[in-house]
Amino acid sequence: MKNTMKLLVVGAALAAASVPAHAEDKAKAEVMTSWTSGGEAAALDVIKQEFEKRGGVWKDSSIAGFGAADAAFQNRLVAGDPPAAKQAVIGLANADFVSQGLLNPIDDIAKAGKWAEVLPKSIHDLIAFNGQTYLSPTGAHGESWVFYSKDAFAKIGLSEEPKSWDEFFVALDKLKAAGIQPVAWGGQSWQESKVFNMILLTQVGIDGFLKIYVDKDKGDASVEGVKKTLDILGKLRAYVDEGAPGRNWNDATAIVITGKAGVQFMGDWAKGEFVAAGKQLGKDYGCMLAPQSPGMVYVADSFSFPKIADAASQKGQVLLAEVAMDPIVQVAFSLKKGSVPMRTDVDKSKLDTCAQKGLELMGAGKIVPDQALILSPQQAGALNDFVDEFWSNPSEDSAAGARKFFAIFE
Incomplete structure (x- = not known):
């Protein structure tokens, strides 16, 4: 009995010793x-x-x-x-x-x-x-993508993607008149910053975008580009629903997936939500670059x-x-x-x-790179705060907004 107990103890000790060795x-x-x-x-x-x-x-x-x-x-x-x-x-x-x-x-x-x-x-x-x-x-x-519901576009007779901001806003007006929420907006500062950037690229081009973010250029062309960007961003407020503040990006995507909204401005990760929902690109939804975009923020x-x-x-x-x-x-x-x-x-x-x-x-x-790739975390955070504050304050004009934007880099 003693020998048996000794063997059991030794066996248990060997087994215990072997576990960490195997785990390592x-x-x-x-x-x-x-x-x-x-x-x-x-x-x-x-x-x-x-x-x-x-x-x-x-x-x-x-x-x-x-x-x-x-x-x-x-x-x-x-x-x-x-x-x-x-x-x-x-x-x-x-x-x-x-x-x-x-x-x-x-x-x-x-x-x-x-x-x-x-x-x-x-x-x-x-x-x-x-x-x-x-x-x-x-x-x-x-990050320069606009996702849209094919069904919503069909309901307003839109068969081609808008090629300019003017055409885009005409489409949003038609969606609004048809009782369809024009824009599924994610009301969080980081999402708003991405919309700001995709619009900025359309207004200043690739070289202008890099001059602003990399060279911190404050020349007339850069200032005018930011002002035009803020004008377009501010115009979008009229097409956003009251439930937008604080909305997660994937919840906004879901509104487009169900055809309750026409478009969403979002990075191409939104496409993963369409795929997960069993939707087909070209049949159920489409993706286009922001109107007049010469390239893509990434x-x-x-x-x-x-x-x-x-x-x-x-x-x-x-x-x-x-x-x-x-x-x-x-x-x-x-x-x-x-x-x-x-x-x-x-x-x-x-x-x-x-x-x-x-x-x-x-x-x-x-x-062109997203600001998180080329700005310090403090500057990137300040940009998010700036865009959120501008979006939340319809009374602020684009000239005042542009001055606040360039102050981020001082």
């Missing part, structure tokens, strides 16, 4: 994102499934709302308990984390995968800091990798970086999310016409 061999990753809508969750699941297929253990820590997810992430960093990976917009928003030594570089993975050869230079430059790669790109989004997502002591999580970071940049995963992710792949060497045949157009514009260099 497993790559694991707690992944924090703001991807919680139908299309976003389906896209994230593409990465999750491949991560698990390769032996990784996945823990999802998604939080609705980019701002809420960012705040939760920073709280975790301060508490010394970061997740293994965080969804991050590429560009300057990550510079402070890198300078403070809070992120792990993934340079070895990037070099092994020859990322510099398969990514556009403009993208590759924004995932690297001080000569080292820190971010693993997932997909690029165009933003790009990635994963960043906080410094973390756990060995299994470090392995998970490596695996996730590789999975996110896998060519097949990039395409499958984009099909679900409505984005375009970051890699230039992927099979583009499965992408829809909107994605193909986005890739064409990117390839031709007819793109």
